[in-house]
Every structure is written in structure tokens, then in C-alpha cells.
Amino acid sequence: MIPIENYLVLSATLFSIGLMIVVIKRNAIAVLLGLELMLNAANINLVAFNLAHPERLDGQMFAVFVIIVAACEAAVGLAIILQAYRVFHTAVPDSISTLKES
Amino acid sequence: MIYAFYIFAFIAIASAAGILFARRLFHAALMLLVCFLGVAGIYAVSFAEWVAVTQILVYAGGVVVIIIFGIMLTARITGRPTAVANSRWFSGTLLGLGAMGFLITLFVRGSFGNGVMPASDAKFTMVNRFGIELMTDYMLPFEGAGLLLLITLVGAAVIAATRNKNSIS
Numbered sequence: 001m002i003p004i005e006n007y008l009v010l011s012a013t014l015f016s017i018g019l020m021i022v023v024i025k026r027n028a029i030a031v032l033l034g035l036e037l038m039l040n041a042a043n044i045n046l047v048a049f050n051l052a053h054p055e056r057l058d059g060q061m062f063a064v065f066v067i068i069v070a071a072c073e074a075a076v077g078l079a080i081i082l083q084a085y086r087v088f089h090t091a092v093p094d095s096i097s098t099l100k101e102s
Numbered sequence: 103m104i105y106a107f108y109i110f111a112f113i114a115i116a117s118a119a120g121i122l123f124a125r126r127l128f129h130a131a132l133m134l135l136v137c138f139l140g141v142a143g144i145y146a147v148s149f150a151e152w153v154a155v156t157q158i159l160v161y162a163g164g165v166v167v168i169i170i171f172g173i174m175l176t177a178r179i180t181g182r183p184t185a186v187a188n189s190r191w192f193s194g195t196l197l198g199l200g201a202m203g204f205l206i207t208l209f210v211r212g213s214f215g216n217g218v219m220p221a222s223d224a225k226f227t228m229v230n231r232f233g234i235e236l237m238t239d240y241m242l243p244f245e246g247a248g249l250l251l252l253i254t255l256v257g258a259a260v261i262a263a264t265r266n267k268n269s270i271s
Contacts, residue, residue: 002103004214008209044145052214
């Protein structure tokens with residue numbers, strides 16, 4: 001049986017890599033990739049904690065709902081990015097600064 | 103089984119790091135696909151077969167395709183592949199390593215017990231139990247997820263649609 005700590009360390013690593021991608025990359029779609037990675041890391045935790053209580057399926061059920069919501073988020077997020085690209089002709093979030101003062 | 107876990111974990115972490123260092127956005131999306139498949143393998147070895155199948159269907163089959171669509175639609179008209187510039191290396195690395203250290207310390211210090219092998223029942227496999235729970239205890243969230251997907255479908259289509267200035271609203 002795989003110890004639960006292994007899952008937790010794996011998910012912490014994936015989450016931190018996703019966080020680094022969100023902060024470092026300068027493209028809105030790359031930021032979305034990092035977000036998906038972070039959601040996957042959370043899902044690994046849910047499945048791992050379900051292993052400690054195999055008579056219930058709450059963790060796996062929650063993981064499936066997280067996957068559904070993540071798919072919705074990716075679709076709406078990309079629609080917004082496309083519309084912003086059409087208006088500003090760029091997919092770099094830092095250069096879309098109309099609301100910023102000066 | 104633990105070797106399979108380590109192999110899948112290595113695939114997932116290596117391809118996630120590949121996204122971080124990828125020069126081109128398209129390569130990053132393909133490496134995200136590999137990472138999703140690695141995570142699906144993790145689910146498969148931890149008695150979550152249905153989650154693994156959903157991961158492959160929805161993430162590897164759906165989300166990655168949407169993201170590749172987005173990359174192609176936001177590519178320059180010249181047809182050059184989109185290169186991703188990086189910024190804030192210092193603060194990003196600091197934040198990532200800090201979060202990793204904090205989480206791993208937290209997880210290693212705490213005691214979460216060991217995983218238990220699910221009782222194997224000849225009559226009900228894991229997927230059977232999943233379906234039964236989905237149609238009994240989790241009926242309301244299931245319908246809510248369907249409603250959310252419908253709203254997303256309509257919303258994404260409305261947001262991404264091109265509007266003519268001449269047409270009404």
C-alpha cells in the first residue's frame with residue numbers, strides 16, 4: 001500500500017510548479033495552464049485522503065466535481081482571453097492596462 | 103504498485119517542470135497533456151478508476167483541446183509559433199519554493215495514517231459503487247453540475263462570439 005505522504009508530497013510539488021507558472025509566465029494561456037496544474041494537485045490530495053476511508057467515496061466524488069468545474073473554468077477563461085485578444089491584440093495580461101491610472 | 107506510483111509521479115513532475123521551462127506555448131500545452139496522463143495513472147493505481155477515466159476524457163481530451171484552440175486563435179497572423187516571455191523569475195521561484203517547503207513540512211509532520219485496501223467485492227466494483235452513489239446520495243450535485251455545464255456552454259459561446267457593429271446588440 002502506498003503511504004499517503006507520498007501523494008501529499010507529489011501534490012505539493014505539482015501545486016508549487018503551477019504557482020510558479022502562474023507568476024512567471026507572461027501569457028494568459030500559460031497562466032491558465034498553471035491553474036489547471038494547481039487544480040490537478042488538489043485533486044490528487046482528494047483521491048489520496050479517500051484511500052484512508054475506502055468504505056466511503058466522498059473524496060473521489062469531490063475530485064470528479066472539481067474536474068467538471070475546472071473544465072467549465074477553462075472554457076469561459078479562454079473565451080474571455082479570445083475576446084481580450086480581439087480588442088487589445090495581445091494575450092499578455094500585463095499589457096492590458098486600460099483601467100490602470102496613467 | 104509502488105513502483106508504478108513512482109513512475110507516474112516522475113512523469114507528472116517532469117512534464118510539469120517542462121511546462122515551466124518550455125519556450126513555445128504549444129510545447130507547453132503538449133507537456134500539460136503528458137502531465138494529465140501521468141496524474142490519471144496516479145489515480146488508476148490508487149483505486150480511483152472512474153476518476154482516472156474522467157481525467158483522461160475531460161482533461162486530456164477536452165481541456166487540452168480547448169487550450170490548443172486558444173493558442174491557435176491567439177497566434178500572430180504571421181504564423182510564427184507563440185513564444186512565451188518570462189518575467190519575475192526571482193519572486194516566482196521564491197514563492198514556489200516557499201509554498202513547496204511549507205506544504206511538504208506540513209504534510210510530513212502531520213500524521214495522516216496509511217491507505218487501506220478497499221474490500222474487494224465480487225458483486226460491486228469501485229465503478230459500480232460510484233454510479234450508485236452518484237444516482238442516490240449525490241443526485242443534487244450531479245444535476246447542479248449539469249446545469250453549470252449548460253450555463254458554461256451558453257456563456258462561453260456568447261462571450262467568444264464576434265459581434266458586428268451593425269447588428270442589433
